[in-house]
Amino acid sequence: MATRYAASLSFLLSQLGAHVAHRFGTELAETGMSPRGFGVLSNVIDLGPRTQQHLADELGIHRNNMVAVIDELERDGLVQRIRNTADRRSFLIQATPDGVRATSRAMNIVTALDAEIAGSIDGDSRETLDRILLELVKSAQLSPGVHPHLTSQRSPQS
Amino acid sequence: MATRYAASLSFLLSQLGAHVAHRFGTELAETGMSPRGFGVLSNVIDLGPRTQQHLADELGIHRNNMVAVIDELERDGLVQRIRNTADRRSFLIQATPDGVRATSRAMNIVTALDAEIAGSIDGDSRETLDRILLELVKSAQLSPGVHPHLTSQRSPQS
DNA sequence: TATTGTTATACTCTATAACTATA
DNA sequence: TATAGTTATAGAGTATAACAATA
Numbered sequence: 551m552a553t554r555y556a557a558s559l560s561f562l563l564s565q566l567g568a569h570v571a572h573r574f575g576t577e578l579a580e581t582g583m584s585p586r587g588f589g590v591l592s593n594v595i596d597l598g599p600r601t602q603q604h605l606a607d608e609l610g611i612h613r614n615n616m617v618a619v620i621d622e623l624e625r626d627g628l629v630q631r632i633r634n635t636a637d638r639r640s641f642l643i644q645a646t647p648d649g650v651r652a653t654s655r656a657m658n659i660v661t662a663l664d665a666e667i668a669g670s671i672d673g674d675s676r677e678t679l680d681r682i683l684l685e686l687v688k689s690a691q692l693s694p695g696v697h698p699h700l701t702s703q704r705s706p707q708s
Numbered sequence: 709m710a711t712r713y714a715a716s717l718s719f720l721l722s723q724l725g726a727h728v729a730h731r732f733g734t735e736l737a738e739t740g741m742s743p744r745g746f747g748v749l750s751n752v753i754d755l756g757p758r759t760q761q762h763l764a765d766e767l768g769i770h771r772n773n774m775v776a777v778i779d780e781l782e783r784d785g786l787v788q789r790i791r792n793t794a795d796r797r798s799f800l801i802q803a804t805p806d807g808v809r810a811t812s813r814a815m816n817i818v819t820a821l822d823a824e825i826a827g828s829i830d831g832d833s834r835e836t837l838d839r840i841l842l843e844l845v846k847s848a849q850l851s852p853g854v855h856p857h858l859t860s861q862r863s864p865q866s
Numbered sequence: 867t868a869t870t871g872t873t874a875t876a877c878t879c880t881a882t883a884a885c886t887a888t889a
Numbered sequence: 890t891a892t893a894g895t896t897a898t899a900g901a902g903t904a905t906a907a908c909a910a911t912a
């Protein structure tokens with residue numbers, strides 16, 4: 551038997567969120583990307599080439615930490631650093647064809663994970679769930695696509 | 709504009725879960741407890757006095773890490789270590805009256821946070837959400853009240 | 867003087883292993 | 890020999906500060 555908090559909305563969201571994040575990280579490993587690497591690359595692809603600073607602002611990652619993320623993506627041939635001729639202090643981060651392919655595979659992983667997680671509920675409930683979660687994200691004033699773990703909120707452990 | 713993963717069930721759950729966990733840790737600080745301290749204390753109260761090992765198994769925390777959690781709770785006067793006369797290797801962890809009061813306050817924090825998070829949705833949706841989340845926890849085979857962050861899964865960062 | 871990218875340092879959290887006392 | 894609790898060490902992850910190049 552568990553304790554009283556176990557069925558609270560807050561705990562359920564936290565518990566499920568941590569579980570899903572862990573599952574995603576595990577599945578994503580196959581692409582060679584870290585979750586934050588995927589987040590950065592995905593944004594580079596959708597927004598077009600951007601400076602590290604711009605991406606850092608966009609995702610709530612500190613520019614100091616962005617360096618290692620880009621280093622890793624570049625080492626794996628998923629992005630390139632291009633000198634910004636307009637402002638030679640900065641680099642434009644550009645996705646490579648391999649990067650685009652890896653992101654495509656990662657999106658398939660997301661879709662498969664969504665299906666796995668929601669597997670036990672019927673279509674109506676699934677639609678309702680999606681709608682409510684989007685509403686909750688909105689009312690909590692969370693930015694779409696920005697994961698709190700990446701941002702600098704110094705979050706307590708559990 | 710955000711990216712494609714931003715509206716996926718997996719990301720929404722992960723994003724909301726991290727947000728709620730952070731909010732909870734912040735609110736809980738007022739009681740002097742850490743989230744994992746609250747988890748342990750709450751279980752001690754519901755299960756009755758238990759050994760550190762038993763609590764570690766129950767919550768998926770490694771017994772090595774349990775030491776510091778109990779140290780903190782004991783320092784703050786929320787639990788006591790009682791020598792187990794039946795097996796003098798172990799301690800029975802017992803909640804103090806202060807511990808019971810702190811847990812009660814923490815449960816009020818959970819309730820208030822639930823209300824804050826769900827504030828924007830109507831009663832029907834709230835019931836549906838609770839029902840679906842419980843179902844998802846069950847089908848993911850997560851133990852009630854056991855937070856993945858406490859367990860030893862070596863979870864990827866985001 | 868401010869900003870971009872970078873590096874170095876410190877701090878937190880946790881995983882692993884080893885120690886002690888009891889069984 | 891095994892187990893409960895403890896301690897020490899090392900490894901991730903990240904926050905802070907400082908630096909070089911450029912604006």
